[in-house]
Amino acid sequence: MIYDVIIVGGGPAGLFAAANIDKKYKTVLLEGNKRVGVKFLMTGAGQCNITNAENIKKFPSRYNNPGFVRKILYEFNNIMLMEYFEKNGLKLAVREDNKVFPADYKASTVVEFFVGEIKKRNHEIKLNEKVAEIKYIETAEMFNVKTGNNNYSARKLILAGGGKSYPATGSDGSLFSILKNIGVTVSEPRPALTSVRVEDYSFKELSGVAIKNVNITISGPDKKKIKKTGDILFTHKDISGPVILNNSRYMDKGDEIVVDFIAGDTMDFLEKKIREAASGAPKKAVKSVLEENIDLPNRLIERLIDASEFDPMKKISEVSKKEIRRFITNCKEYRFKINSFSGFESAMVTSGGVSVDEIEPKNMSWVRNKNLHFIGEMVDIDGETGGYNLQFAFSTAKKTIIGL
Numbered sequence: 001m002i003y004d005v006i007i008v009g010g011g012p013a014g015l016f017a018a019a020n021i022d023k024k025y026k027t028v029l030l031e032g033n034k035r036v037g038v039k040f041l042m043t044g045a046g047q048c049n050i051t052n053a054e055n056i057k058k059f060p061s062r063y064n065n066p067g068f069v070r071k072i073l074y075e076f077n078n079i080m081l082m083e084y085f086e087k088n089g090l091k092l093a094v095r096e097d098n099k100v101f102p103a104d105y106k107a108s109t110v111v112e113f114f115v116g117e118i119k120k121r122n123h124e125i126k127l128n129e130k131v132a133e134i135k136y137i138e139t140a141e142m143f144n145v146k147t148g149n150n151n152y153s154a155r156k157l158i159l160a161g162g163g164k165s166y167p168a169t170g171s172d173g174s175l176f177s178i179l180k181n182i183g184v185t186v187s188e189p190r191p192a193l194t195s196v197r198v199e200d201y202s203f204k205e206l207s208g209v210a211i212k213n214v215n216i217t218i219s220g221p222d223k224k225k226i227k228k229t230g231d232i233l234f235t236h237k238d239i240s241g242p243v244i245l246n247n248s249r250y251m252d253k254g255d256e257i258v259v260d261f262i263a264g265d266t267m268d269f270l271e272k273k274i275r276e277a278a279s280g281a282p283k284k285a286v287k288s289v290l291e292e293n294i295d296l297p298n299r300l301i302e303r304l305i306d307a308s309e310f311d312p313m314k315k316i317s318e319v320s321k322k323e324i325r326r327f328i329t330n331c332k333e334y335r336f337k338i339n340s341f342s343g344f345e346s347a348m349v350t351s352g353g354v355s356v357d358e359i360e361p362k363n364m365s366w367v368r369n370k371n372l373h374f375i376g377e378m379v380d381i382d383g384e385t386g387g388y389n390l391q392f393a394f395s396t397a398k399k400t401i402i403g404l
């Protein structure tokens with residue numbers, strides 16, 4: 001079967017590319033799964049955080065390689081992406097934190113939108129077509145793509161196979177070994193945006209509890225201290241949330257993460273506040289006084305009292321100054337020692353992939369063959385959480401359409 005364009009991978013990048021190629025180019029999208037967008041449907045916990053509405057100038061620093069992504073993102077930026085969706089009938093919602101979602105907060109709406117756009121152009125989507133071999137036939141200037149079932153040929157090949165994270169979704173990195181065989185340099189894929197397992201984890205009971213705007217300080221041997229702010233989430237086995245995921249790239253096993261759960265207040269202020277509350281109600285249980293005066297979820301307060309080693313039910317007047325100081329120190333400087341990081345099974349994205357040194361950013365083509373393109377997460381670019389990875393998938397996909 002001969003096409004003008006073959007796209008491999010029916011994730012956000014591949015779907016966007018197929019949905020934007022003019023109908024005059026006979027195009028087929030090959031997807032290894034029995035349906036498209038399996039990972040896409042999981043994005044933003046099923047709500048799909050499409051992009052971020054912050055100023056595009058802030059975007060580049062959200063990725064591992066700001067220099068490479070800048071122009072790509074500027075040329076098809078977040079506002080253009082939002083206009084594209086709205087213009088074509090997909091309504092969006094911008095949340096207070098700048099995250100952009102489909103107005104009904106359903107990832108399935110976005111997947112269906114793309115499938116509809118692809119159908120309008122009469123492009124084909126072939127499911128259960130896992131690509132096993134890619135060859136370039138020099139004489140014919142054609143790519144030959146083999147799946148378990150069929151052979152496809154085209155003059156242009158757009159690869160959108162994703163990274164290796166959440167391999168059960170189909171993004172298993174299978175294209176990387178195929179690419180190495182044809183001479184493409186692939187940087188070793190590694191899990192990125194990972195949650196962090198810590199020694200003696202005692203926050204299991206707080207699974208699902210998130211604390212907003214904590215300060216974290218990452219420190220380790222031979223490492224300059226790194227300070228970051230954001231939301232932390234406790235899970236049943238590790239610590240997660242944007243401030244951990246986004247900064248996991250700076251962390252190593254054995255490093256310490258010091259968390260300030262109440263970044264807005266100083267230790268002295270908190271101590272004074274508790275002392276004043278105690279003098280007004282000396283017979284109250286310390287737990288109740290702390291719950292009323294410390295702006296943290298009760299379950300976390302209980303855990304921090306436990307870590308401070310005093311009886312939560314004893315009267316506040318019987319709690320020593322030292323014990324209160326210990327509690328406040330735990331609120332302001334809770335120490336976690338890093339044991340390990342989550343693997344590909346639960347890493348949100350992959351770092352590594354097709355080396356950007358071999359990609360022409362103006363159309364995401366391989367420097368050694370202008371008709372072979374790499375888009376989305378299979379490129380050695382990874383962004384923070386907040387819509388940046390999908391924006392990169394769409395911006396790179398847009399590039400491949402130019403000059404078709």
Ligand SMILES: Cc1cc2nc3c(=O)[nH]c(=O)nc-3n(C[C@H](O)[C@H](O)[C@H](O)COP(=O)(O)OP(=O)(O)OC[C@H]3O[C@@H](n4cnc5c(N)ncnc54)[C@H](O)[C@@H]3O)c2cc1C
Pocket residue numbers: 008009010011012013014030031032033036037038039040042043044045048049050051129130131132160161162163165166169170171172173174175347348349375376377378386387388389390391393
């Ligand atoms: C749980 C979770 C939530 C996320 N939420 C967000 C979010 O809200 N916002 C955000 O910006 N990012 C989010 N991300 C990251 C985002 O999902 C990815 O960056 C994005 O899906 C990458 O798109 P892609 O098209 O490049 O690759 P993928 O989405 O990985 O798609 C690749 C496709 O290629 C197919 N494929 C692979 N190999 C072959 C082959 N050999 N033959 C045929 N087909 C093949 C796969 O089956 C898959 O369908 C999230 C990730 C996870 C895991």
